[in-house]
Amino acid sequence: MNMPTQESRDGLAAPHSAGQGSPGFELPTGACDCHMHLFDNRLPFASNAVLVHNDASADDYQRLQRRLGLARNVIVQPSSYGRDHRVLLAGLRALGPAARGIAVIDPDVSDEELSLLQAGGVVGVRFNLVQHGATDESMLEAVAQRIQPMGWHLQLHLHGQDLLRLADRLADLPVPIVLDHFARVHADGALASQISEQVEHLLDLGSAWLKLSAPYIASGDRPGYPLLHPFVQRLLRSHSDRLVWGTDWPHVTEANKPDDARLLDLLARWAPDALLRRRILVDNPCRLYGFAT
Secondary structure, rough: OOOOOOHHOOOOOOOOEEEOOOOOOOOOOEEEEEEOOEOOOOOOOOOOOOOOOEOOHHHHHHHHHHOOOOOOEEEEOOOOHHHOOOOHHHHHHHHHHHEEEEOOOOOOOOOHHHHHHHOOEEEEEEEEEEOOOOHHHHEEEEEHHHHHHOEEEEEEEEEEHHHHHHHHHHOOOOOEEOOHHHOOOOHHHHHHHHHHHHHHHHOOOEEEEEEOOOHHHHHOOOOOOOOHHHHHHHHHHHHHEEEEEOOOOOOOOOOOOOHHHHHHHHHHHHHOOOOHHHHHHHHHHHHHHHOOO
């Protein structure tokens, strides 16, 4: 795949992202954004949607990809659409084999829908217990049983207290789990130490992954997020094979959109070694999402 050079990317703008510059380092070939969303306001939001957003199309996102030097991506079904996957599947068709999808289902999903989702590029399902909607914790085991034969994983966005409360159940699930947004480690400062220890324990078990995405959700100390630094450094030393990175574009929770190039620069600060960054941006996503190496 011929990606633009850093010089040619400078000066590119993309919707829902501040700034126009490129990251301060050259991304490795095949770099993957493992957490982003699409929105199409021609289709209705779920009646109980907590967060909504204006249009954020596949074309819009590809402008961001070109600016940053990204080659692959994972479209995460936003809670805003509930279990209506029309925007997700259209996005997967538009972005092609370099994209994967994360759906939202309940235990009563039909085999036909699961097959349709899998054929479209879906490789996992999400539980969002922060912006409640189509899923709740009572469904965890039943949904895991449904997706186990597909080889899918279960992705979770959890408040810190819920992660601590549900940790044993998550460890017992028969599928891999992926924790969103740094596990919101510093969203509640009083729980940060416990959450950090629990994340490390789940990663130790070998079936959990963590997304380095949306630092503004995990910690309030922007723009440099120094509170996240020791947490990420520990995980880079002990579990670099269980970490993936994502933009969280179009940054639905943020009225003032961040500069995605500067968010990428955080990764270079935490992982100054190019081989380590390649593991997080390329090798680990290939293993988790089934991209060709």
